[in-house]
Amino acid sequence: MAELTNIExxxxxxxxxxxxxxxxxxxxAPKAFVETYGCAxxxxxxxxxxxxxxxxxxxxxxxxxxxxxxxxxxxxxxxxAELRVFxxxxxxxxxxxxxxxxxxxxxxxxxxxxxxxxxxxxKYKHVDMVFGTHAxxxxxxxxxxxxxxxxxxxxxxxxxxIFEGITTKREKLPLAKIPIMYGCNNFCTYCIVPYVRGRxxxxxxxxxxxxxxxxxxxxxxxxxxxxxxxxxxxxxxxxGTSFAKLLTEVCKVDGIERVRFMTSHPKDISDxxxxxxxxxxxxxxxxHLPVQCGSxxxxxxxxxxxxxxxxxxxxxxxxxKMPDIVLTTDxxxxxxxxxxxxxxxxxxxxxEVEYDMIFSFxxxxxxxTPAAEMEDCLSPEEKHKNFERMVxxxxxxSKKKNDAYLGKCEKxxxxxPSKNNPEFLSGRTDGGKIVNFQGKDTLVGEIVTVKITExxxxxxxxxxxx
Ligand code: SAH
Ligand code: SF4
Ligand code: F3S
Numbered sequence: 529m530a531e532l533t534n535i536e537x538x539x540x541x542x543x544x545x546x547x548x549x550x551x552x553x554x555x556x557a558p559k560a561f562v563e564t565y566g567c568a569x570x571x572x573x574x575x576x577x578x579x580x581x582x583x584x585x586x587x588x589x590x591x592x593x594x595x596x597x598x599x600x601x602x603x604x605x606x607x608x609a610e611l612r613v614f615x616x617x618x619x620x621x622x623x624x625x626x627x628x629x630x631x632x633x634x635x636x637x638x639x640x641x642x643x644x645x646x647x648x649x650x651k652y653k654h655v656d657m658v659f660g661t662h663a664x665x666x667x668x669x670x671x672x673x674x675x676x677x678x679x680x681x682x683x684x685x686x687x688x689x690i691f692e693g694i695t696t697k698r699e700k701l702p703l704a705k706i707p708i709m710y711g712c713n714n715f716c717t718y719c720i721v722p723y724v725r726g727r728x729x730x731x732x733x734x735x736x737x738x739x740x741x742x743x744x745x746x747x748x749x750x751x752x753x754x755x756x757x758x759x760x761x762x763x764x765x766x767x768g769t770s771f772a773k774l775l776t777e778v779c780k781v782d783g784i785e786r787v788r789f790m791t792s793h794p795k796d797i798s799d800x801x802x803x804x805x806x807x808x809x810x811x812x813x814x815x816h817l818p819v820q821c822g823s824x825x826x827x828x829x830x831x832x833x834x835x836x837x838x839x840x841x842x843x844x845x846x847x848x849k850m851p852d853i854v855l856t857t858d859x860x861x862x863x864x865x866x867x868x869x870x871x872x873x874x875x876x877x878x879x880e881v882e883y884d885m886i887f888s889f890x891x892x893x894x895x896x897t898p899a900a901e902m903e904d905c906l907s908p909e910e911k912h913k914n915f916e917r918m919v920x921x922x923x924x925x926s927k928k929k930n931d932a933y934l935g936k937c938e939k940x941x942x943x944x945p946s947k948n949n950p951e952f953l954s955g956r957t958d959g960g961k962i963v964n965f966q967g968k969d970t971l972v973g974e975i976v977t978v979k980i981t982e983x984x985x986x987x988x989x990x991x992x993x994x
Pocket of ligand 1: 605606720755756791792793820858859860891892893894
């Protein structure tokens with residue numbers, strides 16, 4: 529496999545060079561508009577798409593009207609993400625009619641599904657390029673082919689490969705996202721991810737550490753290690769490594785002051801990981817532990833491989849070792865067959881755990897997953913009613929959790945101007961809570977102490993202390 533990887537990368541460099549020569553003779557550099565949907569993994573893929581485009585001589589624009597190349601990096605996890613992409617693609621038809629040289633590309637999880645790729649091929653004739661998650665590395669070649677032949681499709685490439693050495697155009701300092709593994713083996717019955725991202729495969733520890741050292745040298749102080757289930761990192765490498773061991777090594781890299789990770793599957797969380805987290809000051813005291821549902825009957829139908837009791841035991845253990853941990857979760861409301869009694873169990877787990885924040889979704893049927901064939905019992909109206917009630921209930925808990933920060937001093941890594949009020953700076957606590965406060969731009973990238981003076985449901989407000 530290593531050999532194949534090298535051949536692919538060599539071919540990629542060859543096409544980057546060819547595209548670069550084409551772009552260099554233009555009067556002005558061509559502009560690319562890249563829009564990303566979905567999770568942090570997709571955001572990281574887009575950073576690599578932008579890295580390849582940059583190497584090919586593209587500049588970037590924020591308005592699709594200025595673009596010579598549009599790429600939508602899509603998500604398939606829920607239907608509404610897909611509908612937005614179809615809506616945006618439809619709107620591009622007029623733009624393409626006015627500017628025939630415009631190249632339109634769609635990539636990512638959504639088009640890794642054969643039926644969607646077919647739909648785009650047949651009904652969206654103005655789309656020039658479609659490539660799935662496994663074909664990311666072939667973007668330069670596909671772009672070349674789309675320009676030469678009119679259209680280029682690549683969605684069938686096999687999974688199982690990891691391509692090292694693709695240029696990454698990262699987000700601004702101070703946070704760098706670093707994938708440690710790709711794919712998922714869990715097959716939760718509602719979820720499309722294993723079908724569109726392939727089987728679990730870990731990067732080697734050396735590759736991950738090399739990238740961490742690179743970002744540290746560039747001045748990044750915080751890294752976010754990414755995987756659909758980071759707790760099973762290394763199991764496929766057969767060399768006795770584990771996620772806890774990787775975390776320990778990442779923390780040793782000079783210049784890295786904070787390490788976060790996403791996401792942890794409760795079934796695989798080890799005592800070793802909890803120990804390492806508790807003992808190491810660089811590992812942020814934040815854990816995203818998706819529970820999905822509070823009812824054992826539904827957890828079983830979801831194929832989550834843990835019970836409510838086992839999940840609560842983990843929370844207890846984590847809080848014993850790290851009393852200040854910030855806990856967040858994902859919840860699905862209205863899984864097929866979920867009754868109002870099952871839903872009440874989800875409400876009771878929220879009451880019992882008191883998460884700092886939840887990410888909640890109404891179940892969305894995904895073609896090809898086992899849950900798509902299961903019988904439903906609640907009406908859409910009932911599901912929405914339950915969903916709204918849950919969100920309101922959690923808002924009260926989130927505010928209560930934030931109230932505990934009032935008057936406390938928190939170490940905040942400054943990320944940049946606040947999105948809602950540019951006069952304020954915004955950053956995050958070790959636990960990942962957003963803090964807004966007044967201060968000079970020169971503080972961006974620094975860790976400062978902020979005293980919390982006001983508390984909102986989703987964020988904290990404070991004053992900087994020397
Ligand atoms: N690998 C991560 C999550 C990936 S998807 C994990 O296991 O935690 C992010 C979240 O989307 C999931 O946790 C789940 O809550 C939600 N999700 C996935 N499929 C969904 C579906 N079909 N309908 C609604 N929500 C879904
Ligand atoms: Fe989807 Fe489950 Fe894998 Fe998460 S662990 S990506 S929810 S199948
Ligand atoms: Fe969506 Fe793909 Fe991520 S389906 S949630 S972008 S792995």
